[in-house]
Amino acid sequence: MDTISRKEQIISTSAKLFRQKGFEAASMRDIAAALGIEAASLYSHIKSKDEILETICFRMAAELIRAIDEVNDVYFNAEEKLATAIKNHVKIVTGDLDSSTVFLREWRRLPAGKLAEFVKLRNKYEEGFMQILINGENENVFDAPDKKFAVLTILSAVNWITEWYSPKGNMTPDEIAEHLFRFITTGLRVKATA
Amino acid sequence: MDTISRKEQIISTSAKLFRQKGFEAASMRDIAAALGIEAASLYSHIKSKDEILETICFRMAAELIRAIDEVNDVYFNAEEKLATAIKNHVKIVTGDLDSSTVFLREWRRLPAGKLAEFVKLRNKYEEGFMQILINGENENVFDAPDKKFAVLTILSAVNWITEWYSPKGNMTPDEIAEHLFRFITTGLRVKATA
DNA sequence: ATATTTGCCTAACAAACGTTAGTAATTCCC
DNA sequence: GGGAATTACTAACGTTTGTTAGGCAAATAT
Numbered sequence: 001m002d003t004i005s006r007k008e009q010i011i012s013t014s015a016k017l018f019r020q021k022g023f024e025a026a027s028m029r030d031i032a033a034a035l036g037i038e039a040a041s042l043y044s045h046i047k048s049k050d051e052i053l054e055t056i057c058f059r060m061a062a063e064l065i066r067a068i069d070e071v072n073d074v075y076f077n078a079e080e081k082l083a084t085a086i087k088n089h090v091k092i093v094t095g096d097l098d099s100s101t102v103f104l105r106e107w108r109r110l111p112a113g114k115l116a117e118f119v120k121l122r123n124k125y126e127e128g129f130m131q132i133l134i135n136g137e138n139e140n141v142f143d144a145p146d147k148k149f150a151v152l153t154i155l156s157a158v159n160w161i162t163e164w165y166s167p168k169g170n171m172t173p174d175e176i177a178e179h180l181f182r183f184i185t186t187g188l189r190v191k192a193t194a
Numbered sequence: 195m196d197t198i199s200r201k202e203q204i205i206s207t208s209a210k211l212f213r214q215k216g217f218e219a220a221s222m223r224d225i226a227a228a229l230g231i232e233a234a235s236l237y238s239h240i241k242s243k244d245e246i247l248e249t250i251c252f253r254m255a256a257e258l259i260r261a262i263d264e265v266n267d268v269y270f271n272a273e274e275k276l277a278t279a280i281k282n283h284v285k286i287v288t289g290d291l292d293s294s295t296v297f298l299r300e301w302r303r304l305p306a307g308k309l310a311e312f313v314k315l316r317n318k319y320e321e322g323f324m325q326i327l328i329n330g331e332n333e334n335v336f337d338a339p340d341k342k343f344a345v346l347t348i349l350s351a352v353n354w355i356t357e358w359y360s361p362k363g364n365m366t367p368d369e370i371a372e373h374l375f376r377f378i379t380t381g382l383r384v385k386a387t388a
Numbered sequence: 389a390t391a392t393t394t395g396c397c398t399a400a401c402a403a404a405c406g407t408t409a410g411t412a413a414t415t416c417c418c
Numbered sequence: 419g420g421g422a423a424t425t426a427c428t429a430a431c432g433t434t435t436g437t438t439a440g441g442c443a444a445a446t447a448t
Contacts, residue, residue, distance in 0.1 A: 156354030
């Protein structure tokens with residue numbers, strides 16, 4: 001029944017606390033207390049506090065990249081690609097809100113070497129979206145004057161949901177994804193002045 | 195010549211370090227070292243580390259709220275209001291990137307009482323944008339199915355610039371604001387399928 | 389049944405933290 | 419010029435931090 005390993009328990013508990021209090025403010029003693037054990041006992045399962053942060057950040061990065069690669073491999077048109085990429089992103093983020101928030105908010109606290117590696121992965125993910133916009137331009141369905149700018153703006157919008165999404169809220173992940181797609185593709189839709 | 199007070203120096207130096215390393219990771223000793231003095235000397239000018247964070251966060255909040263109130267008081271139409279609000283926001287954020295980043299990223303570390311007060315101000319700012327969208331709907335120029343959602347998405351886009359903007363970059367604040375306005379109002383502009 | 393690994397414990401560590409006390413030097417005001 | 423602020427200092431405080439060492443009991447493997 002309790003098939004989830006102690007190490008995974010530590011990671012998910014840490015994600016929750018890192019999200020609530022921030023990486024540095026959530027102490028090993030806090031994490032241990034949340035699990036009902038002593039801080040020193042954590043070290044039977046993990047090497048260091050940094051390792052927990054690394055695991056969370058790189059896991060999420062891998063999951064997101066896998067999703068965007070999959071979208072770009074399959075032969076949808078650009079519009080479908082974008083819709084699917086957004087849907088996947090929202091699904092992943094809302095599926096593990098704690099880890100996602102840490103991934104988005106606390107990655108800066110990664111130790112120097114790992115940080116550089118992480119940024120590469122982040123760029124790779126952005127590259128995946130960039131590819132969709134390029135496709136869209138070739139297909140003549142998207143028109144972004146500055147594609148790098150557009151990618152960053154799109155990602156900011158889809159990432160911001162960690163700030164307000166609640167599983168108890170009245171929007172499902174798919175509904176959120178739909179709203180986002182609509183907003184990203186059509187904006188507020190200023191009507192032409194008469 | 196050096197008309198800027200020591201307290202202001204402490205605050206701006208702190209903002210820089212809080213942005214670089216995070217609020218908790220930037221120690222009083224770090225701040226003092228950056229100013230060439232001892233940590234204890236800081237306390238001749240400020241009451242506590244928290245006070246520095248408070249000052250930065252509430253100052254930015256006040257500036258942004260003043261700007262949005264001004265926009266809403268003046269009688270532009272909704273489209274002009276939105277354009278001006280975005281332009282002001284970008285100008286304020288790029289004008290003090292360190293403080294803005296702290297305002298956006300580190301406000302969570304405010305002490306409990308101040309945090310509640312801060313969130314109210316943040317909501318007030320969001321309310322200002324909401325008002326613009328409501329105006330726009332009445333004027334029949336904007337059409338957002340979920341206005342609260344739209345406001346959050348718009349703000350996420352304008353706030354994300356702290357993550358990549360550099361004064362040395364090739365876009366001026368006004369150009370950024372223009373791009374953002376265009377994106378927010380028209381999106382990627384999917385063309386109707388033939 | 390014996391040996392080994394696992395998972396937790398207590399105790400302690402060195403370092404870093406924000407902050408206070410008390411003091412000396414400089415600057416400002418009258 | 420004398421008194422009062424102002425601004426910095428050294429020294430130290432009590433906590434909290436991540437982490438290690440070493441041991442002990444229960445589970446697992448042989």
